[in-house]
Amino acid sequence: MTYAFRTAALAVLALGLASCATLGGANYYSVDEEWQAGRQLEDQLAQQLPLTNDRTLTNYVNSIGQAMARQTQLGNRPWRFYVVRDDAINAFNVPGGLVYINTGLIENVGSAGELAGAIAHEVAHGVARHGTQRLSAAQEVNAVAGAVGLGSGVEGIAAQIAAQGAFASFSRRDEREADQLGVQIMANAGYDPDGLADLLERLASQERGGGVAFFRSHPLSSERMQSVRQMARRYDGRGLRTDDSQFASVRRRAAQL
Template sequence: MRLHHRFYVLALFATAVSLSAALTSCATIGGANYVSLEEEWQLGRELEADLNQRLNLVNDASLQRYVEQVGQQIVRQTNMANLPWRFHVVADDQINAFNIPGGVVYVNTGLIAEAGSASEFVGVLAHEVAHGVARHGTQRMSQAYEANLLAGLLLGGNPGLVEQLATQVVATGAFAKFSRADEREADRLGVAFMARAGWNPEGLAQMLERLLAEQRGGGSSVGQFFSSHPTTQERVQNVRAQARQVGGRGLRTNDGSFASMRSRAQRY
């Protein structure tokens, strides 16, 4: 089974040679990345299997399908569109979403429940996909471990490493604590992905503003999101300026499903 899985991953990457060549430059924007794309996606599958046992995933096929569908819409706008991304909904009223290496995004019901419109929710989803496309998670890993130690950990799919990472993700609600530069890049890419997918990127600015207001009001439900994604008024202003440049004409702020999806999310 394990061998089969590895061959599948290898076959996948054999068909994506040009893609990985295109990503080489992108992977070095925020520092060296010692994890190959192939290793990253293999790690992602292992970590996802472990996390899905530990997290309380919703038992709501409609909600899961909606998040998956919107997520894949965003993925199609990226240079990692040929890779198999996965989206999961966690029953947790904390306002949070996070990306783990290898194209996996987790969204809490709390985030959907609090979003004022579909585009606010899609904004955070696009931001998380952008962290994945920019490979910020494995960049942070590369900072945390020496290159040769990291290679040793990843080769042979070290189960101890996966367990350690999964424990950390569950405890903190994120794979890594991103830098301000990571956030800026994820916002900029997120705005572009949203616009290309036909969503008004002003939604991301609105959601960030909502989260900041909640934090200023002493709301405890945004703690996890802020600890891993440093958010400031400056970030809101930058995103808003980028959204204005794009212009909202012809772009969606809402869709016909969001209101009922939000009601479903509010049950958790």
Template sequence: MINWNGFLANYRIGRRRWFYPLISLSVALSLCLSTPLPGKAIDLLPLLFQGVQVFQMSNLSARQEVELGKQMNDELRQEVRISRNQQLNSYVEQIGRRLAANSDRSNIPYTFQVVEDDAVNAFATLGGFVYVNTGLVKAAENEAELASVIGHEMGHIEGQHLIKQMRQRAIASGVASATGLNRNQAVAIGVDLALNRPKSRQDEYDADRRGLRALTQAGYAPSAMVSFMKKLQGRSSVPTFLSTHPGASDRVKSLQSQIQRQPSNSNYGLDNTAYQANIRALLR
């Protein structure tokens, strides 16, 4: 005798096994067919897989952020020259690791790299990737000043500022769809924003605040963040990471106010002589 209840249950399970994947395949295929490619024949298979690699920038997981950060790093390596000085990279990474131990985002792996560029600059992308120019390493008078800039860039990562900017840029340029943003488009937008950061008053203040907290908790002298910003403020060519609104003077006042509310007696990292001798030896 046929067990109709069991038969129907197995039928429903079997139907779900092929029905929902088929629906997903149909949606992905419809996206491919509706994608305008002027002057090019539609190659369905690559587009199908491309359609699957779509990110919702408003709900990006840590794993997805790291994936995008790695691809951005691959692209950036074609735009900037990463230093092959292993000792210098190790030194900057050592500082970064000390700060990362006090990061609000311990769920992502941080990567610190030195860029061969005399411009006094630093920047960050997604997923914990931080870049520091050799020009900035030389401009810092001590380790705490260098750490303050690294902490600031980590603050942008903690605050997920680039993700917000990428979402805004994608919507403004019309490349974001109802399903999200294609991986390659996301990477291109992210790299452009990282190298040409737009002005954002709120993001800079937030990165300063987060960076100062990490700097202090890591045991560095918080005054270094103020001293370095003041020094760079007087240069004829203002560094990129200080050229955004608000001005450096306003940011200095904000930082001084924060330090006064939570004073620290630490002088760690303020040894100018030891730092400069170390950097000279590393850059030989």
């Protein structure tokens, strides 16, 4: 099952939002506006996505996520981490400190370190504010608000973010930045950043079998895999965590949902 935002998204995407993402890096939204919109999106997504209420699973993902978020310049803002009952191998960030991890991803990673890599990468997209940055770029060409009349104020921002959709793909530059920042966040939170490189390699090998949703929104290249490995190598030998004792049972639980 793959769930997605069901809004005006397709209309907006048809206007070619993804290709706008390469325009400048300006962000027209304040952090306050983004986080206020995030609260609305969180409520909306709780209705639209099959979030699990398995406490063991959500507490586990949340504790890794909060440890990561605390290491960042937006660590003083609220962050929320959710597990979505969805077999698609995917994870995504929604503006305003929201991170969603699919059970399909948890089932298919090999260690706590790899899962931490996925979480760190999503936190990094959030800290770099790629979502609202892309929205800003789209507005430079007047594609979103004018085209679908989504209103103004915080409600308008939330509607525009929802319209942009979690499945709109990030640019390669966004990916590079999220990998770079993700590696730092992992190491600062005590996880070996090789976990992110291992994750990308594992998913790339599964991708050859077809259909890793993660790469639809987070484009992969061999250059990307190599550069993450290189960045991670700087932390070699520092005794950072690659796995933990809870992970195996967490993965089993995810598989049973």
